[in-house]
Amino acid sequence: MSGGPAGGPPPDAATERLEALGARLPGAVLDLLPEPVGDDEVAHFAALQRSYPARGGKGLRGRLLLAAAYAHGADPADALPVAAALELFQNWVLVHDDVEDDSDERRGAPALHREVGVPVAINVGDAMHVAMWRALLATDAPWRDAVLHEFATTIARTAEGQHLDLAWVSEGRFDVDAAAYLAMVERKTAIYTVVAPLRLGAHVAGTPPDERFEAAGRALGAAFQIRDDVLNLEPDRGAYGKEFAGDLYEGKRTLILAHAFERLAPNDAARLQALLNRPRREKTDAEMREAHALIVSAGALASAQATAETLAAEGRATLLAALEAHTDASRRAPLVAWIDALVDRDA
Amino acid sequence: MSGGPAGGPPPDAATERLEALGARLPGAVLDLLPEPVGDDEVAHFAALQRSYPARGGKGLRGRLLLAAAYAHGADPADALPVAAALELFQNWVLVHDDVEDDSDERRGAPALHREVGVPVAINVGDAMHVAMWRALLATDAPWRDAVLHEFATTIARTAEGQHLDLAWVSEGRFDVDAAAYLAMVERKTAIYTVVAPLRLGAHVAGTPPDERFEAAGRALGAAFQIRDDVLNLEPDRGAYGKEFAGDLYEGKRTLILAHAFERLAPNDAARLQALLNRPRREKTDAEMREAHALIVSAGALASAQATAETLAAEGRATLLAALEAHTDASRRAPLVAWIDALVDRDA
Numbered sequence: 019m020s021g022g023p024a025g026g027p028p029p030d031a032a033t034e035r036l037e038a039l040g041a042r043l044p045g046a047v048l049d050l051l052p053e054p055v056g057d058d059e060v061a062h063f064a065a066l067q068r069s070y071p072a073r074g075g076k077g078l079r080g081r082l083l084l085a086a087a088y089a090h091g092a093d094p095a096d097a098l099p100v101a102a103a104l105e106l107f108q109n110w111v112l113v114h115d116d117v118e119d120d121s122d123e124r125r126g127a128p129a130l131h132r133e134v135g136v137p138v139a140i141n142v143g144d145a146m147h148v149a150m151w152r153a154l155l156a157t158d159a160p161w162r163d164a165v166l167h168e169f170a171t172t173i174a175r176t177a178e179g180q181h182l183d184l185a186w187v188s189e190g191r192f193d194v195d196a197a198a199y200l201a202m203v204e205r206k207t208a209i210y211t212v213v214a215p216l217r218l219g220a221h222v223a224g225t226p227p228d229e230r231f232e233a234a235g236r237a238l239g240a241a242f243q244i245r246d247d248v249l250n251l252e253p254d255r256g257a258y259g260k261e262f263a264g265d266l267y268e269g270k271r272t273l274i275l276a277h278a279f280e281r282l283a284p285n286d287a288a289r290l291q292a293l294l295n296r297p298r299r300e301k302t303d304a305e306m307r308e309a310h311a312l313i314v315s316a317g318a319l320a321s322a323q324a325t326a327e328t329l330a331a332e333g334r335a336t337l338l339a340a341l342e343a344h345t346d347a348s349r350r351a352p353l354v355a356w357i358d359a360l361v362d363r364d365a
Numbered sequence: 366m367s368g369g370p371a372g373g374p375p376p377d378a379a380t381e382r383l384e385a386l387g388a389r390l391p392g393a394v395l396d397l398l399p400e401p402v403g404d405d406e407v408a409h410f411a412a413l414q415r416s417y418p419a420r421g422g423k424g425l426r427g428r429l430l431l432a433a434a435y436a437h438g439a440d441p442a443d444a445l446p447v448a449a450a451l452e453l454f455q456n457w458v459l460v461h462d463d464v465e466d467d468s469d470e471r472r473g474a475p476a477l478h479r480e481v482g483v484p485v486a487i488n489v490g491d492a493m494h495v496a497m498w499r500a501l502l503a504t505d506a507p508w509r510d511a512v513l514h515e516f517a518t519t520i521a522r523t524a525e526g527q528h529l530d531l532a533w534v535s536e537g538r539f540d541v542d543a544a545a546y547l548a549m550v551e552r553k554t555a556i557y558t559v560v561a562p563l564r565l566g567a568h569v570a571g572t573p574p575d576e577r578f579e580a581a582g583r584a585l586g587a588a589f590q591i592r593d594d595v596l597n598l599e600p601d602r603g604a605y606g607k608e609f610a611g612d613l614y615e616g617k618r619t620l621i622l623a624h625a626f627e628r629l630a631p632n633d634a635a636r637l638q639a640l641l642n643r644p645r646r647e648k649t650d651a652e653m654r655e656a657h658a659l660i661v662s663a664g665a666l667a668s669a670q671a672t673a674e675t676l677a678a679e680g681r682a683t684l685l686a687a688l689e690a691h692t693d694a695s696r697r698a699p700l701v702a703w704i705d706a707l708v709d710r711d712a
Contacts, residue, residue, distance in 0.1 A: 114487050136464070138532065141461070144520075151498060155510075178410060184484045
């Protein structure tokens, strides 16, 4: 996505400016973290905090925030520190998520806890978390308070969504229907991926965020996550970075699985549940191929994709209506283009 | 310690008022956390965040903060929300620490990750962390900014100290000399246990904290931790809550061990290191008794205790000099009494 939405109109000056700012995000995130000075253990600790940000990442949420700030009339450069702090949030959450999910890899390298152990990784995540707050506290801009409160609310809701997901996994539960799954993923993913960037962009521009950003962001964020989950289970997507069907090895709850369990015959559903609930290290490729075949046979990939498209269309329409009330058409074009790219991405 | 320093003068009205406020701390901490409403998984998540605070705790740091605020001329009731936030910091750190150290128990009940698993416990700690920031952001008092910055600095330094400790454990290192140990424990424990409460008390009173609080608090906090470590290895201290020699089972780095390794003959030092580096679940009581005997034979308990007493005396003198410059004698008496109780405690 770093080149902007594919197939759209040629980028105008505003889009190019936002692209250039977005390209500065990785460096801006590193600037919020301590410098590894010297070669002692304190320097090593600083280096560990910089590990995930230094591996790159698409900067999806930060770029969306920059575009939202521009749409609301702000100089997007003023929003860069806030966008970097949001990306830092994403990074510390990933450090902890990777421990919680016992993930193997992150951005093409071993997950941090695989490199340094669980205890050190948890504490590195905590240090990154407080670095995020230090960064937000460092500004004296008039919007600082609104931004601080937005981060606090966003993180609390994200943790709540994460808890639902973790609790289902730890209880081996797959009796999660589509509505419960959507309520979870809206909290866990949609709030910080779409709702918060939209609202934070408005805050930086000194505009109270439109209330409709909540519903629009939840729908768009859920669509984004469902699309992500579908991509993970589509074997011919060579452009996509993650290992094929990694979600099945992780036992990750997805809308796809909710649809599959709703549709499979009882014995097939029981077989799928048994396969997915096996300890991660004992799962074989043959077993995960079998699970995948059951999911496909239920039509769950296609129906999840259809749900994502419906949510994306609803969210987009709600967002456009809200933006029309508060922003100039000339300034919201880059934001709308980003939203379209977010939910249409195929890589 | 909840009854105030033993053998001191009879409590005056100010001390009684501070005691009464201190007794409100556990409830004030719970007030900062979400209410468990209903019986769904979100309510369960709220209940988990309240688990450690609901188990009690001495409220040492919160009480010190209240006394420091009073000493600087503030109404200590104004400091109660800040004291509660500091106690909440202690609580979320304990949730993560217990995972990092794989502790069995906390405050007479299983450690949280033993009850709900590591993934859920990490996320509960994160939610408590953000609840702490929400609480601090909720006030509009003139000292809010100073307090926010103090928390940010304190947490960052505490995480740095925690990293040193975890890195030594994960590398099986016991070649940590007394100076390195003290530098670690000052960051890991002394900053948030003594320096931060002193400085936060001044902030709430609208007074810039005396620079000497840093050196005084580091010395007093280190003395407190060393005394704690000595108590853990003194078998006849029935009044002390923790299991005897739990630190040896955990392989915890202490000044006692630094002294022991500096003094033991090479073969005894190697034996001690081998005993302590055994996997925790394989350590037998006989082995830990042998390790304990080696430590005692090196005179390490007595010399650590002597170091603690020297640090306590130095820290106390520095603190008194600083307090004399900024506070009335009548208002600093409860603070001085608390400091004395902190470092003299034998239970």
